[in-house]
Amino acid sequence: MKVKINRNAAKALKKMMDQEEAQxxxxxxxxxxxxxxxxxxxxxxxxxTENDVVVQSDKDIDFIVEKNNEYLDNVWIQFFHVPNEExxxxxxxxGVHHHH
Structure with missing residues (x-):
């Protein structure tokens, strides 16, 4: 299983991980x-849980993904500032996607 993220996503996620509720x-x-x-x-x-695997992204952030879920292998997480934050x-x- 692989998870890839862009630099903007890495910065935003690391900032969220620094918050107390993320500990x-x-x-x-x-x-x-x-x-x-x-x-x-x-x-x-x-x-x-026992149904999951922890995968390190290409930006050294760990993600939990459900084992053997083909839709989660090679997921790419991106964060954009322009034209809007999304x-x-x-x-x-x-070939699938979703705006979060």
Whole structure:
């Protein structure tokens, strides 16, 4: 399983991890719904369970992902400042995405 994030996302996530409510937790990237050939994704702070694996991103941030969920392998998390601040979570290998 792989998770990739852009520099803006890494900065924003590291800032969130410094907050008190994030202590002892890791970001979970998960599928909120699947519609035919595409999925919708979201992020939340969580702790891993026996059904999960912790994966280190290319920017040294750990993410919890559900084991053996093909929609989560190769997820790409991006944060943009322009034209508006927004999160974009995609899976290029599945051709699916969701604005967070």
């Amino acid at each position: 002892g937790k890791i970001f979970r990237v998960y599928v909120t719904s699947i519609h035919g050939d595409h999925a919708h994704y979201d992020l939340m702070l969580d702790t891993p 999160w974009l979570i995609t899976n290029p290998s599945k």
